[in-house]
Amino acid sequence: MIQARIRKVFTSGFTLEAEFQAAPGITALLGPAGAGKTLILDAIAGFVRPSEGRILVDDRIVFDAAARVCLPPRARRCGYLAPGLALFPHLTVRQNLTFAVKHRPRLERHRRVNDALERYALTESAGQRPAALSGSERVRLAVARALIGQPRALLVDDAAAGLEAPLRVELYKLLRQARADHDLPVLAATRSLEECFDLSDTVLVLREGRLLQCGAPRAVLERPVSLEAARTVGAVNLLLVEIAELDPQRNTSRLRWGEHVLTGTYFPGKLRGDRVWVCVCPDQLLALPREGKPGPNQAPLALVRTVDRPHSVRLEFAGQVAVEVPRPEFERQKRNREWVVEFPPQALRAL
Numbered sequence: 457m458i459q460a461r462i463r464k465v466f467t468s469g470f471t472l473e474a475e476f477q478a479a480p481g482i483t484a485l486l487g488p489a490g491a492g493k494t495l496i497l498d499a500i501a502g503f504v505r506p507s508e509g510r511i512l513v514d515d516r517i518v519f520d521a522a523a524r525v526c527l528p529p530r531a532r533r534c535g536y537l538a539p540g541l542a543l544f545p546h547l548t549v550r551q552n553l554t555f556a557v558k559h560r561p562r563l564e565r566h567r568r569v570n571d572a573l574e575r576y577a578l579t580e581s582a583g584q585r586p587a588a589l590s591g592s593e594r595v596r597l598a599v600a601r602a603l604i605g606q607p608r609a610l611l612v613d614d615a616a617a618g619l620e621a622p623l624r625v626e627l628y629k630l631l632r633q634a635r636a637d638h639d640l641p642v643l644a645a646t647r648s649l650e651e652c653f654d655l656s657d658t659v660l661v662l663r664e665g666r667l668l669q670c671g672a673p674r675a676v677l678e679r680p681v682s683l684e685a686a687r688t689v690g691a692v693n694l695l696l697v698e699i700a701e702l703d704p705q706r707n708t709s710r711l712r713w714g715e716h717v718l719t720g721t722y723f724p725g726k727l728r729g730d731r732v733w734v735c736v737c738p739d740q741l742l743a744l745p746r747e748g749k750p751g752p753n754q755a756p757l758a759l760v761r762t763v764d765r766p767h768s769v770r771l772e773f774a775g776q777v778a779v780e781v782p783r784p785e786f787e788r789q790k791r792n793r794e795w796v797v798e799f800p801p802q803a804l805r806a807l
Contacts, residue, residue: 457515458483458609458641462499463508472496472506472665478609482635482642484652484673487662487688493645496662497611500643501536502529514608530559535602537615541594543586549573549597550582556601568604576600591623599630603638610634612644616651628654649677649691663688678740683733683807692735693777695804699723699730711804714775716755720804733807739780740803743771746794754796762786773797 458478465471472492476483485493498504500511502518505526511519513534518527544552553569560568573579576596586594602610612631616624632655635642644655652659652673659676661669668685669676680686686694697718701710704722711718711734726732750756757773769786771779777797781789 457512458500458643459510459512460496460500461509462496462506462511464495464499464504464506470665474660474662474665474667476660476667476670478641478643478658480635480639480641481657482631482644482655483658483660484656485643485645485662486647486649486652486659486676488647490664491662491688492665493662494613495665497536497613497643497645500532500609501534501611502527502532516608533605533608535605535607535610537598537602537610537612539614539617541598541615543594543598543601545586548583548585549578549589549593552586552597552601553604556604560605572600572604591620592626595619595623595627596630599627599634603634606638607640609640610638610642612642614645614647616646616648631655649673649689652676661685661688678737679805680735680807686733686735686807692737693741695734695736695777697732697734699726699728699732702726702728708801713755718753718755718799718804719801720806721801723806726806734804735807736799736803736805737780738770738778739768740800741777741779742798742800743773743779743781743789744796744798745789745792746796750796751798753799753801755799756794756796759792759795762790771795 461475463473472495474496485496487493495504499506506521508521513532517525518532519525547555550569553572554565557565557568573582578593578596581589581593616627619627631642646652656673659671659673660667661676663684668688669681677689677691680689686692695713697711697713699709700712702722707722709720709723711720746756757775757777760772760774763770768783769781771781779797
């Protein structure tokens with residue numbers, strides 16, 4: 457378990473303030489560049505000293521500003537995977553691994569290095585330097601080096617950035633295996649919501665040094681707590697609507713969105729005439745051929761473009777509305793000349 461309350465103030469005006477827990481499993485730090493993700497990892501690892509706060513790793517205090525406790529990085533026992541994998545280019549595979557356990561007794565170092573070489577299928581490459589390795593071998597070496605010291609936590613700083621798709625898949629597989637084998641908290645910084653779904657049990661949404669939301673990946677996507685959180689996640693449709701009617705007894709609302717009128721569920725705390733942002737996930741919308749007059753909660757929209765995805769097609773309509781459609785369904789409808797988009801009432805959530 458990682459327990460962190462971190463405040464770091466910079467003379468540039470940027471301030472990081474975050475308080476969270478990361479249980480055994482994979483927790484993703486999701487946010488754009490400059491959100492504070494790397495800063496959080498570096499504060500936990502001991503590379504950056506916070507201005508205020510307290511950090512515990514595996515129930516051990518590694519930093520406490522009030523008590524003036526600040527353990528050096530090697531005493532915190534945090535494995536670290538940096539962007540680009542950060543292997544030492546002048547050292548062999550064996551030497552890269554040995555460096556990570558250089559403070560251990562000689563016989564223990566030898567045993568751990570040999571075990572890691574065998575476990576990660578690197579024995580035949582032990583005498584080679586990183587430049588001579590395949591991409592897969594470099595990924596396995598980086599993960600092996602981060603875990604060889606039996607860390608209390610594993611910190612991953614956008615390590616998949618710059619990797620080709622097969623290598624990202626292999627890295628994700630190794631991180632999931634580390635979660636299963638070592639029962640340790642893995643804290644991974646990323647800018648990709650897709651990576652959060654591939655990897656994480658929990659997502660922490662960050663922007664400009666502030667923690668906006670915490671939850672399971674699907675919950676963060678479907679139920680952002682604020683407009684800022686929704687925009688940071690970036691994978692939802694945002695509609696600015698005016699509340700025309702509210703009926704708490706029937707659990708309904710009527711919403712004006714431009715020239716369209718939509719029915720939603722009742723929005724507690726909102727009033728008739730309020731202008732509010734409503735969010736809805738692209739895979740919760742329906743794209744249908746237009747046949748006569750649009751039905752309830754259907755809006756005729758012009759198709760702007762289509763984007764191919766591995767298992768689906770993203771349809772982007774006028775009004776900045778996107779719909780995620782399974783590929784077989786799109787193939788049946790791709791010759792449609794006119795479309796309507798259907799907004800299920802339960803999918804519309806007010807921010």
